[in-house]
Amino acid sequence: MMAVLTERQRAILQAVVENYIRSAEPVGSRTIARLTGLNLSPATIRNEMADLEAMGYLEQPHTSAGRIPSYKGYRYYVDHLLTPEAIDRAWVEALERRFYARSVAIEEALRKTAAILAELTHYAVVALGPEVFTARLVKLEFVPLDEARAVTVLVTDTGHVEHKVVELPQGLSAEDLAHLVERINAELKGAAISTLAPKIHRLLAQAMESNREALFRAERFFEALLHPREEARLIVDGTTEIIAQPEFRSVDRVRELLKLFEAEEPLFTVLRQVEDGVQVHIGLEDVLGLGSPLSLVTATLTVGEGQRTTIGIIGPPRMDYAKAIGLLSALSFIFDAWRERGLG
Incomplete structure (x- = not known):
């Protein structure tokens, strides 16, 4: 059960999460004092951060370092503090034009979408291919x-x-x-x-x-x-984007991640089981059998009468959830409009 946080603690937790997402470096009290506008001394902020750590929302990777969010901290941030990023209308219109300009098959639309999302987020993107x-x-x-x-x-x-x-x-x-x-x-x-x-x-x-x-x-x-080619069950893009993230500087972590994408079955199983709408899955490494921590933001898309697929943005727990949620929410809207206009 989540503890009730004070407004001050909520503001500090939000500042830690968002600064860590940007910098990938532990966040100290002086940084919070300088950036939050809370008008609190670094000493007061240190005490509040210590309380947040005691409640399980923050972690201190090294004794002399600042704090980073725990999975519990990320979950509280996503559920209670995050505002999805407003997506540039020009991007939405450009994607709509790409789909509406001519007949586009579902596989092609998903592959193009995965490539665009990977480029925009700098994470990997996975999607279930249509089950022909x-x-x-x-x-x-x-x-x-x-x-x-x-x-x-x-x-x-x-x-x-x-x-x-x-x-x-x-x-x-x-x-x-x-x-x-x-x-x-x-x-x-x-x-x-x-x-x-x-x-x-x-x-x-x-x-x-x-x-x-x-x-x-x-x-x-x-x-x-009438026996179509067996399509790949999983569409993957952005592997070079995700391995450029600081969390994957280790050769062993890169190798492990690439094996995950090649194996397909663990990710396929996770994508098949997600709930409708835009969902945030924090800390999937146990489910996927990995040593490297991962998070996944998914959206279910309706692509035909009774036909649905799932697309997900996969990255480290320090991923930009506000941007990922905003993009997938906009994408759901685009696919709904595209389906209503006849799916190509």
Whole structure:
């Protein structure tokens, strides 16, 4: 249970957290006296900082050093003292234009967004990629190129768009295949991608019962078209940004962090379990099996009917929570508006 802090203690705790976020150096009483405008002597501030340390909100890494926030101190700051940073409207409008200017698939939008957030925050950004095998068929398009080849376009309700140049199966003309594509769109629209194989078999068997050899080739052809590439489950950007943070100067810490991003499964599990809205997770190293302390700020984004994903900014506990929360809140607004306008 959080202790009740006085207004003076709240102001000092906020000053310690925000100065430590900026400097990455322990914060002393003279710095607080100079920057807070509290009109208190350094001695008085030292006494209050000692009380905050006794209550578990601050820590003193070395006897002669100033204080740094504890996890409890960060949590109190995020829950009670932080004001999310106001995001430059020009940035929001630029991101909106990038999405609205042309058709943008969900994967592309998430990758672009992750890259932008990493550049703005100087932390790593992770996002769940759309789970294409739980998606539903929106449409299959078929455009003949010549007598032997065609371009196909698979569109799912997650916004996944996949183009393929394919060889036409022997014994089936482009006209025959175009007719079958029309039937698939008419009868299988809305079906889960993972359930299409038996449905295609039944549909083709009805349409081609007199030609068993052509039926076999058509089945193989359409099953290949309607089986999308397995996308990476986790989108990661900004690894070079986060390892430039002072907390990761050690080679061992950098190696450990890079292994985390390569393994994917621990982060994937955490992202799948986060609650809706913008959430702050402080001190995830035990959950992720790391020696290096980490924090994660996440937002859930609605990217289609019944389809959601999660994006997170990951950094040291000394991360700029006000900026991260402000950016993800603005991003949620952008994705909501984008979805309402038809997702590309």
